[in-house]
Amino acid sequence: MNEILNLKNAFKTYGKTQVLKDINFKLNKSEVISLLGDNGAGKSTLIKCLSGLEKFDKAELIINEKKVNLKNYDIKNARDLGFETVYQESSVGLEQEIFRNIFLGREITNTFGFINIKKEQEVSMHLLQNFLGLRGVGINPNSKVSSLSGGERQGLAIARAIYFDSKVIILDEPTTALAIKEVGKVLNFIKTLQEHEKSCILITHNISHAYEVSNRFIILERGEIKADIKKDDISLIELQSKLLTIQNEYQ
């Protein structure tokens, strides 16, 4: 019961281009894996298919040891199964209050659909203090998200996923375009995921960020998995040179 996701023989083409070729990988509970690889290696496509935004041409997807019917697999379906994707900058509404962002699409309502704003604010306050660690800095559930820093916005999206009990959180380039101080915050949020027994798939260009927080690395190139390495088996420098070697082979 340790295995949370098992993807077998996944294929995907865009027109004539084969983007994903026979992808096989597993994800365990409380595991953080990084998807590494060059632009166009197929990382984004894999993520989009896993989060239900796009469909695999052919694949077998087993979540919690149950086979998923891929025909009906969409964003909502993925979220119901516990997959939540956090996209850089695009997962929050900047002009809206923090509590609205946390409960977007999953509002606490009465039978007529009216929101229990007080309840939402209480939960949001709790998340802000305990997960984001924002105490007494003038940030409250009624603040606009635009008053949070870039790292805190990512944190908010991650906190949201944790609160709604997502099993797998997919992070798409969470540290790109952030100041160094902010990167530290985001990496800390990722580390706390394991404490909450969540799994995480991380997409990043930054190998050192990936190395800091991940348990396992999957290197994609030209739509194929070229390596699947545990962190215990490799150092950061070895990982870097391995990545370079694989990329050079294809140039």
Added chain:
Amino acid sequence: MKKIIFLVAILASTIFASDKIKIYFDAGGSVGGNYANIVANGAKMAAKDLGVDLRIYYSDWSSSKMINNFKKAIASNADAVAIMGHPGDNAFSLLVKKAIDDGILVTTLDTPLPKLQSKYTANGFGYVGTNNYTSGIALAKEAVLRNKLKKGDIAMVWGLLSQPTRGLRAKGMIEELERDGIKVNYIEISNEINKDPVLGASVFTAYITKNPKTKLILIDHGGLTAQMENFSKIANISADDYYIAGYSLSPATIHAVENNYVDLIGDGQPFLQGYLSVVQLALSKRYGFSGLNIDTGAGFIDNKNINIIAPLAKKGIR
């Protein structure tokens, strides 16, 4: 056998059609405008009576559209064109010269083109309509007379002075009232109220509350005239408090006249403008008559003759 009859019918109609005089006609306003509609109805009836091939176009009261439509009419081999005079003599002079040189008859309606008329009367250039300026004077004069206004009385004029030719009517009203020593309060009709007269209610209320001694209210706008009964009710004034005069017959105006909220209507008789323009063009084309100058603006409607006129208004004739 059927086929032959059918063929003959087509042949006859084409021969007949080619024989018909082709007249292009500017109804002035927009499709659906009350006034343009009545003008067009008049023109259509004349076309039917005389067997004229009539093409009506609409210019939304825009001078540039009137010119463009005229250009198109010339380009489509019209025999004769009835234009709206709003763009003025200068704007039309070259185009009219070209048309008449090409043997196309031209006449104007609603607004006169005095220079062109004097130059081309012999070529069949005429005018049917009211003169905005004189009809403004006429309505003001009639209202002063019927209301027995004296020097120093106060009158309100609600008009469109800022519009070039259209504004002449309000100008005529104001000048006539001032000649009689009456103090005039002029209010310009805003663009919004021009389109949605309802919006004028609070302006009217504000004016009346501020100037309760006003005796005469002249309204140079058909839509607003139609709303005067409603406005009076909103402002909580009774039918006899003010003498209200305006233009254009619409169902609501008829109702307001019947209930004494509106006391006098100046009628430009637009149906006649449409009808007579087509008649004059057709006759000039056939028999070479010179242009006619006809003033249709002498009509007044009050609660004495409204019974006869109301049913005709529903038919789009008055």
Added chain:
Amino acid sequence: MKEKYIYQISILVILFVILTLFITTVPEVFLQSRIYISYLSIIPFSMILALSLTPLIIAKEIDLSFPSIMAVSGYIFAQSYLSFDNTFIAFFLCLGFGFFAGLFNGLIVVKIGVPSIIATIGSQFLFRGLAMILSGGTALSIMEIKESFISDLFTGRWFGFFPAQSFWVILFAVLIWFILFKHKFGNSVLFIGDNKKAANMMGINTDKTRIILFIQMGIMSSFCAVLLTLEMANWWPTNGEGYLLLVFASIFIGGTSVFGGSGTIFGTFIGAIIIGIIESGIIAMGLDGFYTRFIYGVIILIAVCVHAKILNKGKV
């Protein structure tokens, strides 16, 4: 949240300043109830439209076709009243048209993907044309409808003086405020205007929500046409055309952002009052009507500048 209140207070201050100016310069008009009764009769029309359009603007959409929807709806209302002599049939046929007109706009924008500003410029011509074709351009008078129950209900004078339409517009304002800020539908609207991609990602049906907004606008335009036709007992072909600018001015004076994602119902409400009283105030002050536009411009610019200033302050 705080800056929002500052803004709402500032718009209230603008209204207060204008009213004070009117009361001190022309007390004989503005200390009498008559002028306020006339405001209560007239302002609800543009206010209903502005309130209804506000959520669309917040969702970063626009509808320029509502004046034309009003024209057709008003025609349908008046003509079916004349034909069937039944106000309820007339009422529902009219609102039915509003529903379909809104659905039509919504489908073109959402399903075909035409930007709403372009789509509704097109449909505005279409509906206006329809009104012309249906009516043949002649005005309709329905004076008898003043005696009907529906006329008392929507535009009667309650207690002998209070125009019923004012009650309905206030009710509508409260309702739309609750839906926008307290209901999950409103939540979707706010996020669609702010970040449509995020809303999509979080499982909001952005297509459906936007179509509903257009339908809502269509129905409320029709409802406004009913009120207008009842109040004036009249329908005429240019019905609605004068409201376009007034409605947009009310919304933007009120503080709803043209960039979407934020807006205020209270602001639109006060904005509509400001826009509704200016012209008559200017006339009462004895100024020329020519000043109206100039002063509209001044007030709109002041309000929009205050708004921008507060917005920028809120940003880190």
